[in-house]
Amino acid sequence: MNSTYGIVAVLVVALGTALIGAYGLRVSRTTSDFFVASRTVSPWWNASAIGGEYLSAASFVGVAGLIFAYGPDMLWFPVGYTAGYLVLLALVAAPLRRSGAYTLPDFAEARFGSPVVRAVASVLALGIGWLYLLPQLQGAGLTLHTVTGAPDWVGALVVAVVVTGNVISGGMRSVTFVQAFQYWLKLTAITVPLVFVVLAWHAQGARDLAAPSSPQFSRETSVSFDTSTTVHAEQPVAFTGTGVVDGARVDGPASMAVGEHTVAAGSRLTFPAGAPVPHVSTIERTTNEQWALPMRSGEQFPLYGVYSLIIATFLGTMGLPHVIVRFYTNPNGRAARRTTLIVLGLLGFFYLMPPLYGALGRLYAPELLMTGDTDAVVLVLPSRVVGGVGGQLLGALVAGGAFAAFLSTSSGLMVSLAGVLSRDVLRLRGVRGFRVSTVIAVLVPLAMSSLVGRVPVADMVGLAFAVAASSLCPLLVLGIWSTRITTIGAVAGMLAGGVPALAAGMVTISSGSGDAWYHAFLARPAAWTAPLGFVVMYAVSLLTPRRVPPGVNHVMVRLHAPENLGLRSQDRL
Amino acid sequence: MTGPHQPPAQRVVVTSPRTRAPRAPRPYPASREIDEQSELGAVYMRSLIRTQRRLGLLLCAVVCGALAALPVVFALVPRLSEQRLLGLQLPWLLLGVVVFPVLVLAGWFYVRQAERNEREFAELVERS
Numbered sequence: 088m089n090s091t092y093g094i095v096a097v098l099v100v101a102l103g104t105a106l107i108g109a110y111g112l113r114v115s116r117t118t119s120d121f122f123v124a125s126r127t128v129s130p131w132w133n134a135s136a137i138g139g140e141y142l143s144a145a146s147f148v149g150v151a152g153l154i155f156a157y158g159p160d161m162l163w164f165p166v167g168y169t170a171g172y173l174v175l176l177a178l179v180a181a182p183l184r185r186s187g188a189y190t191l192p193d194f195a196e197a198r199f200g201s202p203v204v205r206a207v208a209s210v211l212a213l214g215i216g217w218l219y220l221l222p223q224l225q226g227a228g229l230t231l232h233t234v235t236g237a238p239d240w241v242g243a244l245v246v247a248v249v250v251t252g253n254v255i256s257g258g259m260r261s262v263t264f265v266q267a268f269q270y271w272l273k274l275t276a277i278t279v280p281l282v283f284v285v286l287a288w289h290a291q292g293a294r295d296l297a298a299p300s301s302p303q304f305s306r307e308t309s310v311s312f313d314t315s316t317t318v319h320a321e322q323p324v325a326f327t328g329t330g331v332v333d334g335a336r337v338d339g340p341a342s343m344a345v346g347e348h349t350v351a352a353g354s355r356l357t358f359p360a361g362a363p364v365p366h367v368s369t370i371e372r373t374t375n376e377q378w379a380l381p382m383r384s385g386e387q388f389p390l391y392g393v394y395s396l397i398i399a400t401f402l403g404t405m406g407l408p409h410v411i412v413r414f415y416t417n418p419n420g421r422a423a424r425r426t427t428l429i430v431l432g433l434l435g436f437f438y439l440m441p442p443l444y445g446a447l448g449r450l451y452a453p454e455l456l457m458t459g460d461t462d463a464v465v466l467v468l469p470s471r472v473v474g475g476v477g478g479q480l481l482g483a484l485v486a487g488g489a490f491a492a493f494l495s496t497s498s499g500l501m502v503s504l505a506g507v508l509s510r511d512v513l514r515l516r517g518v519r520g521f522r523v524s525t526v527i528a529v530l531v532p533l534a535m536s537s538l539v540g541r542v543p544v545a546d547m548v549g550l551a552f553a554v555a556a557s558s559l560c561p562l563l564v565l566g567i568w569s570t571r572i573t574t575i576g577a578v579a580g581m582l583a584g585g586v587p588a589l590a591a592g593m594v595t596i597s598s599g600s601g602d603a604w605y606h607a608f609l610a611r612p613a614a615w616t617a618p619l620g621f622v623v624m625y626a627v628s629l630l631t632p633r634r635v636p637p638g639v640n641h642v643m644v645r646l647h648a649p650e651n652l653g654l655r656s657q658d659r660l
Numbered sequence: 661m662t663g664p665h666q667p668p669a670q671r672v673v674v675t676s677p678r679t680r681a682p683r684a685p686r687p688y689p690a691s692r693e694i695d696e697q698s699e700l701g702a703v704y705m706r707s708l709i710r711t712q713r714r715l716g717l718l719l720c721a722v723v724c725g726a727l728a729a730l731p732v733v734f735a736l737v738p739r740l741s742e743q744r745l746l747g748l749q750l751p752w753l754l755l756g757v758v759v760f761p762v763l764v765l766a767g768w769f770y771v772r773q774a775e776r777n778e779r780e781f782a783e784l785v786e787r788s
Contacts, residue, residue, distance in 0.1 A: 159741075162755035166727065173723060173763050177716040177770050297749065380741050381734045381751050393731045401724055424774060428767045435760030442756045568713045640702055647709050649778040652785060 092479045093234035096487035100272075101249050104494050107265050130422055132267050134429035137413045139270035141168075141430075142437060143219075143496035144226030145548035147273060147489050150438070152462035154445030155455070156370050158378045160393055161445075164549070165438035167400025171552075172434060175405040176427040181420035182567045182646040183405075189415045190506050191408060191559055198566045198646075199636045201574040204581075209511035211558045211585050212408045216504040218551035218592060219407065220497060220532040225547075226462065227493040228536075232313075233463045234486045243536055246490075247529045250497045254505065255522045269495040270433065276488020277440045280469040280481040284447060287472045296446045297379035301372070302364045302453035309357045310454045316350050318343075318457055320365040321372055330354020358454075367459035375449055388607045391614060399553040399613030405563055406555025408507065409499035419650045444468055465489065504528040538597075549611065550592035557616035558585025561624045567646055569625070573635050576628030584620020588612045708781045715773055723766045730754065 146168065153161035188194035195201075195208040224243035231242030288294070301321060312330070325342040331351035332341065343365060350356070358364075366372045382389040404410060417423040448455065448464035451471045455461050466489065470482035508524035558581040565572050565580070591612040608615065628635075636642075734741045734751060743750045748757070 159749075159751045159755060162751070166755050166759050169760060169763055170724065170727060173767050173770075174720055176767050177719045181774070379749055379752070380738075381731070390731060390735055394728070397724075397728055397731075421775065421778075424771045428764070428771050431767045432764045435764055438760060439757065442752065446752075568709070568716075640705070643709060644701075644705055647705065647712065649782055652782055 092483035093486045096483035097231065097234065097490045100487045100490045100494065101245065104265065104491075105249060105253060107268070130417075130426040130429055132264070133413070133416055133422075133426045134433060135267035135270045136264075136416075137266075137410070137426065137430045138433040138437070139266040139268070139273065139495045140409055140413060140499035141434070141496070142270065142273050142492055143548065144223045144489070144493050146437070146441070147277065147492035148226055148230065148462045148465045149222070149548065151441040151444035151448070151465045154442050155448040155464045156461040158373075159381050160389065162442060163393055163396045164400065165441060167397055167552075168404065169431060169434045169438060170401050171404025172427060172431050174401050175410075176424060176431070178564050179405045179567060180414065180423045180427045183411065183563070184414050184417050184423035185420045185646050185648075185650070186642075187415075187645075189412060190503055190510075191406070191411055191562075192507060192511050194411070194566070195562065195577070198642055199572075199574050199577055200638070201577075201636065204562075204574055204577045206511065207578050207581050208559065208562065209507050211554070211581060211589075212507050213504060213512070214585075214589055215406065215551050215555050215559070216408045216500050216507075216528075217532050217535065218554065219409075219548060220500050220504070220529075221535050222547040223493050223497045223500070224532055224536050227490065229460070229462055230466060230486060230489045230493070233460070233466045234482075240537065242493075243533065246493045246497055247533055250494060250501055251525055251529050254498055254501045254525045266495055266499070269491045272491045273488045273495075274433075274437055276484050276491070277437065277444075277465070280473075280485050281440050281443055283477070283481055284469055284472045285443065288447060288450075294450055295375075296449065297376050299374050299376040301374050302449050302456060304358045304360055304362050304364060304453060305451055306360045307357060308360075308454050309355060310457055312350050312352055312354045312356075312458060315352050316457075316459060317347060317368040318350060318365040319347050319368050319372060320345055320363075322363050324358065324362050324365060326356045326358045326362070328354065328356035330356060332356075364453040364456050366456045369459065370456055370461070378449065379446075392607055392611050395553070395611035395614035396549060398617050399549055399556045399611070401556075402560040402617055403552030403554075403556035403613070406559030407551070408503040409496070412499065412503045412506075421649070441465070447472070501525060501528050547596070550588075550595065553611065553613035553616065554585055554588040554592060556613050557588040557620040558582075560617065561620040565621070565624055565628075569628075570639050570643060571628050571632070571635065572624065573628045573631045573633075575631045575634050576624050576626075579627040580620050580624020583623035584616050587619070588616040591616070704781075704785060708777070711777050711781075712774060715770065715777065719766060719770050723763070727759065 146165070150161065150164050153164060183194065186194050186197045188197055191212045192205045192209040196205045199205075224246055225239075227246040228239035228242035231237050231245065232239050309328070320343045323342060323344055325340065327340045329338050331337065331354055332343070333348050334351075337354070337356075347368065348365070382393075414423055414426075417426055444465045448468055452464055452467050455464055455467070466482065466485055469485055470478040472478070473481055505521055505524040505528045508528055509520040513520060513524055513527075561580050561584060562577055566577065591609040595606075595610045730751075741749060741751045745753050
């Protein structure tokens with residue numbers, strides 16, 4: 088792939104974001120108050136902004152990569168990301184807006200009036216935010232590596248620097264317009280190339296996507312290995328190339344027998360057209376026909392995995408720190424509902440695209456099954472299917488869109504993380520405190536990303552969702568709909584759900600995928616931690632009836648009464 | 661009962677409320693009851709919260725329940741996932757395409773219903 092166009096696209100997106108951010112800085116100085124300004128935002132703009140912030144690296148590259156590798160079970164990721172908004176709409180949207188909370192700790196304080204509940208919510212919001220920020224940075228590294236061949240850490244650093252600069256200058260914060268623009272940019276960047284790819288696929292005879300044969304190299308393909316990789320060949324494969332295979336130096340024609348082989352880092356092997364693709368050992372070897380069926384991804388407890396994913400994404404969406412921030416920009420509870428409805432439509436439309444990338448990737452970019460860089464499938468597919476300059480331009484468009492995804496989600500996360508850090512942890516007020524917090528907020532995941540091995544982007548995001556679903560979701564749902572929740576119950580429930588989920592996530596990230604039977608329960612903890620959080624919060628609350636926060640009825644009026652009644656209880660908002 | 665001592669029948673004046681005439685405002689409007697956290701205000705609010713909670717939970721139960729049934733169905737009836745409809749295998753068609761308009765429709769229904777509940781609550785409060 089000619090990298091020039093890609094570099095240009097990424098540069099344009101990064102510079103454009105910085106410029107609009109700087110422009111927004113001037114605007115936001117004249118509009119003295121960000122909150123007041125944003126209340127004039129119409130539901131459509133607001134919904135586009137939410138979509139722009141929410142469609143992250145996981146959505147843009149991760150979902151397609153997972154479907155490409157593991158088949159239709161992974162369709163639950165986009166379904167869950169969207170259905171999460173329906174749950175949020177039905178249970179949280181309007182009351183959350185009426186609570187006047189800007190961050191989750193704000194909600195905890197408004198509802199329970201307790202510094203302890205607030206502190207626990209802050210720590211959890213930070214943990215979830217960092218878990219979510221980490222894969223964004225890794226995804227940026229992957230994108231830049233695929234497009235330009237730069238080492239993985241460069242992309243992470245570029246995103247970190249651009250976003251930090253923007254957030255520190257205060258630009259992104261005030262400009263709903265930037266985020267809204269990012270949604271439409273992302274939608275264009277994923278749709279337009281796909282149209283051309285599908286047309287080209289049709290023109291080339293529309294080969295069956297679920298044929299009963301293993302993935303094959305569609306043409307002579309050179310595969311470069313950046314890390315030492317264990318692959319499994321189903322059939323003997325001949326290849327040429329230079330490098331080290333199974334500890335022996337290869338220079339020229341060679342072949343792989345059936346079985347496991349280790350390819351050393353730096354090897355470059357060329358396979359002839361029609362050769363079956365040896366798979367990296369972590370991906371189940373299936374024919375395309377088996378791959379297209381559910382429950383064939385080779386997980387240990389496929390049904391448990393699917394249900395855990397469903398619970399994590401359906402319930403976790405409402406607990407993500409950057410999602411909640413956006414609700415404050417609605418003028419009232421009614422607009423918050425309408426905005427969420429539009430978001431549902433925008434997300435649903437976007438998520439029609441990634442599965443097609445995944446499926447077509449099996450035909451046109453099967454070598455990613457060999458290197459294990461499955462997240463790159465969105466990035467390489469356009470230039471692989473559409474030839475010539477057109478293909479390269481489309482590839483550049485996708486790369487720019489992917490970069491927009493990292494920038495917008497990371498900025499949203501950084502703003503909300505820095506807000507929590509400065510107010511609840513460092514207790515530094517004012518602009519300076521916010522800036523110091525921003526730097527800390529980005530240094531933590533940068534350090535984490537250098538310590539952590541490669542975990543698929545969408546998997547890591549899944550963990551963030553699991554923690555949110557087990558801790559902050561019970562706090563929001565029970566806090567909004569039940570008057571019986573006590574401060575002790577709220578704290579106990581958040582800890583009982585959040586701590587095991589967080590611990591399971593940390594173990595999975597640091598040790599990678601294991602073969603033990605309990606691995607599935609650690610890698611996808613939500614199915615047991617989320618019910619645990621709900622049950623503990625409610626049960627402990629019933630056991631400590633005296634600790635119901637005073638004035639709970641007053642709070643309930645604020646959360647639920649429609650604004651047009653002109654109640655004095657709501658005047659403060 | 662007290663048969664023999666029954667008082668003699670009397671004329672009673674029955675009037676219907678003058679529905680067209682503007683009623684005298686209650687000395688204490690319901691919105692004020694809510695504001696001042698009176699027992700009556702709490703009753704009003706509890707009824708609204710109960711209605712909205714029932715709506716939200718019911719919607720989530722129906723939509724998420726239907727979605728959550730799919731993996732079990734696919735696991736129990738493997739042949740179903742090999743069926744093709746419009747050229748797509750059933751799991752792909754349902755989870756990749758159909759589910760999104762269904763979610764939007766469900767959301768639209770919820771917004772309509774929730775706004776109706778709030779309107780009725782507002783009318784109730786303003787009427788009393």
